Amino acid sequence: MVQRRDDGPGDAERSEVSGRPPLLSHDELVRAQAETLDTPRRRYGVLARVLFTTLDTLYGKKRTLSKFKVLELVARVPYQTWEQVAYIAITHMHNRVGLARRIYDRVRESREQQDNEQWHLLILEELIAGSGKRENRLYYFWVPQAIALVYYHISWLLFVLRPAWSYRLNADFEDHAEHEYMYLVTEHPEWETTPFDSDFAADYGSFDSVADLLRQIGHDERFHKEESIKALANPRFH
Numbered sequence: 419m420v421q422r423r424d425d426g427p428g429d430a431e432r433s434e435v436s437g438r439p440p441l442l443s444h445d446e447l448v449r450a451q452a453e454t455l456d457t458p459r460r461r462y463g464v465l466a467r468v469l470f471t472t473l474d475t476l477y478g479k480k481r482t483l484s485k486f487k488v489l490e491l492v493a494r495v496p497y498q499t500w501e502q503v504a505y506i507a508i509t510h511m512h513n514r515v516g517l518a519r520r521i522y523d524r525v526r527e528s529r530e531q532q533d534n535e536q537w538h539l540l541i542l543e544e545l546i547a548g549s550g551k552r553e554n555r556l557y558y559f560w561v562p563q564a565i566a567l568v569y570y571h572i573s574w575l576l577f578v579l580r581p582a583w584s585y586r587l588n589a590d591f592e593d594h595a596e597h598e599y600m601y602l603v604t605e606h607p608e609w610e611t612t613p614f615d616s617d618f619a620a621d622y623g624s625f626d627s628v629a630d631l632l633r634q635i636g637h638d639e640r641f642h643k644e645e646s647i648k649a650l651a652n653p654r655f656h
């Protein structure tokens with residue numbers, strides 16, 4: 419059964435907002451992982467391939483939590499640009515109430531997606547801190563900030579010029595993240611019995627193991643990918 423995250427009192431309305439991925443049970447997560455591993459990756463566009471090659475060059479091809487943290491830092495960026503551009507659009511179109519309402523729904527969706535990616539980032543940061551690994555500050559703090567800044571401008575420009583390009587780039591990015599998370603779990607059987615003990619469990623969800631947590635994150639990325647593909651059918655606010 420697909421459950422919704424625990425929203426807390428008074429937040430029933432928020433759970434209706436699109437952009438929030440469902441929270442899955444252990445069996446559903448195992449099934450989702452198998453589905454992803456059985457599904458070929460999308461045919462990535464040039465910009466997505468440049469981004470993935472840059473990340474592989476800087477952080478290596480090996481899947482590490484530190485590399486995933488960089489991925490998460492970048493993952494939030496398109497949702498920020500979509501939210502900001504949509505807000506500006508409301509400023510220009512507030513007199514067309516129906517349209518302004520639809521744009522606002524996009525704003526809310528972008529916020530939900532952004533927040534979801536935010537939890538991924540914070541949880542990975544927590545896992546890395548818990549592992550005792552010390553990261554090189556240049557490689558894992560400053561360089562990712564620079565990548566996120568460049569990606570921000572690319573996403574913004576694509577969205578302003580042709581929203582479909584921005585949605586397609588994000589679908590590629592999320593498809594890549596979904597596959598990478600599911601493969602990461604297969605590489606760490608020890609995580610099946612490692613408990614997920616987190617300060618963010620109340621916000622993000624509780625899981626039996628770190629393996630399930632990472633499967634859930636992988637499934638969230640799939641959900642985000644599907645939302646971007648859906649938006650491709652009607653990329654402009656009109």
Ligand SMILES: [Fe+2]
Nearest residue numbers: 490493535538
């Ligand atoms: Fe993510």
